[in-house]
Amino acid sequence: MTEHKASCPCGALSLTASEDPLITIACSCRACQKRTGSAFATVAYIAKSAVEVTGPRQRWGRTAASGRGVENVFCPTCGTTLYWTLDFRPDHMGILVGAFDTEKPTPTRAVWTCEKLPWVEIPGGWEAFGQGSPGS
Numbered sequence: 001m002t003e004h005k006a007s008c009p010c011g012a013l014s015l016t017a018s019e020d021p022l023i024t025i026a027c028s029c030r031a032c033q034k035r036t037g038s039a040f041a042t043v044a045y046i047a048k049s050a051v052e053v054t055g056p057r058q059r060w061g062r063t064a065a066s067g068r069g070v071e072n073v074f075c076p077t078c079g080t081t082l083y084w085t086l087d088f089r090p091d092h093m094g095i096l097v098g099a100f101d102t103e104k105p106t107p108t109r110a111v112w113t114c115e116k117l118p119w120v121e122i123p124g125g126w127e128a129f130g131q132g133s134p135g136s
Contacts, residue, residue: 004046006082006099008075012055013082015095019050022092024105025133026126028116031062035072035081039117042097043084044105051093057082066132088132109133 004021007014021044032041053073061071068087074080083095097104110122114130122128 002103004044004095004103004105005101006095007101008078008080008082008099010075010078010080012077013053013057013075013080014055015051015053015082017046017051017095019047021046021095021105023109023133024097024107025109025111026107026122027111028120029065029112030115031064031070032112033115033117039120040110042107043094044097044100045089045092045094048085048091048093051095053083064132 002020004017005014024042024044026040026042028040033039035041056076057073058076059071059073061069064070066088070084070086072081072084074082080099081096082099083093085093107126109127111129111132113122113128
């Protein structure tokens with residue numbers, strides 16, 4: 001196990017995780033594209049009980065295509081999303097891989113590939129799902 005640290009660019013909001021991720025995914029849904037300004041988001045799901053968050057934070061919630069809630073947590077100073085929580089995984093938080101200050105976990109699963117941009121290639125060996133993960 002490695003201690004994982006993540007923070008926003010201005011450093012006001014940060015977290016430390018004492019467990020390795022349960023799973024790391026690349027999500028190509030339109031909501032992730034809009035939130036990141038990129039082709040997809042990479043997210044490591046870690047047990048909430050293993051994460052300590054420090055600093056000010058703002059929350060913004062929405063309803064996902066599945067009908068379940070998603071709550072994005074971001075820095076009120078620089079506006080960067082550091083993590084999110086999902087009704088689907090109530091005991092975990094999804095930490096944005098790009099925010100890690102320590103080793104960045106590698107995704108092994110692609111979700112919402114039905115909305116991926118045409119030029120995005122899913123690496124061989126990854127599980128790939130047209131919508132969310134199985135059971136989501």
